[in-house]
Amino acid sequence: MVDALSVSGLPFVYQRSPINLRYDANIRTAIGLAHGRYCILMGNDDALNGPDAIADLWADLQTHGPVGVVISDVCDYRTGERAFRIRETGLCGAGPRVAAYHFRDFSFVSGIVLERESAQSLATEDWDGAEMYQTFIGSRIIASGRPLLQRGAMLVRKDIIIEGEAVDSYAERRKVWPCPVIERPIPLAQLGRLVADAIGPHTPLADRRKLNEAILLQLFGLTYPYWLFEYRRVQSWKYAAGIALGMKPTRSAARIELGFVRRLRVCSAYVLASALGLCIPCAIFNALRGCLYKLAKSIQ
Numbered sequence: 001m002v003d004a005l006s007v008s009g010l011p012f013v014y015q016r017s018p019i020n021l022r023y024d025a026n027i028r029t030a031i032g033l034a035h036g037r038y039c040i041l042m043g044n045d046d047a048l049n050g051p052d053a054i055a056d057l058w059a060d061l062q063t064h065g066p067v068g069v070v071i072s073d074v075c076d077y078r079t080g081e082r083a084f085r086i087r088e089t090g091l092c093g094a095g096p097r098v099a100a101y102h103f104r105d106f107s108f109v110s111g112i113v114l115e116r117e118s119a120q121s122l123a124t125e126d127w128d129g130a131e132m133y134q135t136f137i138g139s140r141i142i143a144s145g146r147p148l149l150q151r152g153a154m155l156v157r158k159d160i161i162i163e164g165e166a167v168d169s170y171a172e173r174r175k176v177w178p179c180p181v182i183e184r185p186i187p188l189a190q191l192g193r194l195v196a197d198a199i200g201p202h203t204p205l206a207d208r209r210k211l212n213e214a215i216l217l218q219l220f221g222l223t224y225p226y227w228l229f230e231y232r233r234v235q236s237w238k239y240a241a242g243i244a245l246g247m248k249p250t251r252s253a254a255r256i257e258l259g260f261v262r263r264l265r266v267c268s269a270y271v272l273a274s275a276l277g278l279c280i281p282c283a284i285f286n287a288l289r290g291c292l293y294k295l296a297k298s299i300q
Contacts, residue, residue, distance in 0.1 A: 024125075024133040027109070031119050031137075038070070039116045041134055046110035046158045049075060053155050057113070060151055064091055068146020069138045070113035071105050072155035082154060083108075092148040096199040099142040100211040103195045104218060106135040111156035114138065118146060127194050131187040139198035175235055184242035188227060189252045192216045196256050213262040216253055220269040228277030229285045237278065244274045 005012045013033045021029060031039055038061070048054065061067065074083045085105060092098055106112060112134050118141045127136050142148050195215050203211055224247060231240040249267050258266060 022128070023131045024128040027133045028123050028125075031114065031116070032123065034116045034120070036116060038113050039119065040155075041109050041112045041114070042156070043110040043158075045160050046074075046156050047077065047160055049154045049157045056153055057151070057155060060149070060153070064147075064149050066115075066147075067091070067149040068094065068115045068118055068141040068144070070149045070151065071102075072111045072113075072151040072153055074108065074111055074156040074158050075154045077157040077160050080157075083158070086150045086152050089150055089152045092150055094142055094145050094147045096143040096203040096207065096211055098148055099139040099199045100195065100214050101218075102142070102148060103135055103139050103191075103198075103215065104223060105150070106132070106138045107223075108158070109134050110158060112138060115141060115146060118144070126197070127190065129187070130190040130194050132191060132194055135191070136194050136198045139195050140202075143199040143202040145202070173234075176239055177236075179236050179238040179242075181238050181241045181245070183245040184239065185246035185251065186227070186243060188219075188224065189247050191223070192219045192252055193254065193256055208257055209259050209262055212256050212258055213266060216249075216256065216258075216266045217269050219252070220247075220266065220273045224270075225273045225277040228274070229280075229282060232278075232282055241278060244278060247274075 002014055005014070013035075015029070015033060017026075017029070027041065030041075040057075042048075057070070057072070061070070071086065073086045075081060076083070085108060087105070092102065114134075114137060119137050122137055122140050124136070127133065130136075192212075192215050196212050199211065200208070228240045228243060231243050247270065249263070249270050252270075253263070253266055
């Protein structure tokens with residue numbers, strides 16, 4: 001990669017850390033090396049979608065004016081199949097409410113475009129280990145008043161396959177067996193608290209509990225059940241039950257301002273999602289996966 005960049009004639013900065021920084025610190029460090037007006041985040045197994053991807057992105061930025069965050073659609077590297085992660089195209093506004101209802105669009109890191117100065121000025125180590133640094137930074141930029149632009153154009157081709165090379169993936173790890181049902185916290189358990197913290201400084205007190213509830217209801221109603229099915233698929237029912245225990249609201253909603261009634265609704269959503277995610281046969285979920293994905297993306 002460095003050799004290719006050296007002969008390309010393009011300006012670049014290359015820095016290799018002497019230690020493994022892990023996900024969040026690595027993204028923060030990479031953003032800190034950027035010099036342009038915007039920076040594009042890219043995963044190590046993804047690529048730009050063709051030679052005109054950057055030019056098309058720049059044309060959209062010129063059309064819509066200065067923005068804080070840009071999210072584009074993506075497609076599969078091998079098949080070209082579109083992911084349809086974008087729910088609406090064009091400017092989506094700014095402010096804490098926009099951030100609270102779009103944080104789910106940050107789950108896939110590649111192709112997220114951040115206003116460089118804002119991203120660098122908001123750098124923090126507070127959520128290292130959550131493996132969702134882009135979600136925190138993107139949500140805070142939007143909550144602070146910088147607009148979100150969503151593009152239906154496919155900026156990134158994801159999941160490159162190179163013979164003899166592999167990337168770390170939860171789906172490829174050896175199955176745990178024997179598998180006791182014990183609490184198995186995953187980074188997802190921090191997502192609600194992370195987003196609430198990201199928008200908190202810019203959220204009026206009158207709206208704080210309402211938006212915090214909206215964040216957690218999306219987490220438990222849309223994101224969490226999917227991962228229960230995924231861990232049932234790649235591990236076992238007992239392993240997924242441990243994930244459910246690790247997601248209990250006393251952990252995932254800890255210290256989030258809600259009030260009694262809203263917390264009760266959030267806890268009810270967790271119980272219902274856990275029951276459905278652990279009891280519905282995986283074959284039914286797989287048959288409905290496409291419809292459920294579209295439904296999740298349609299919720300504003």
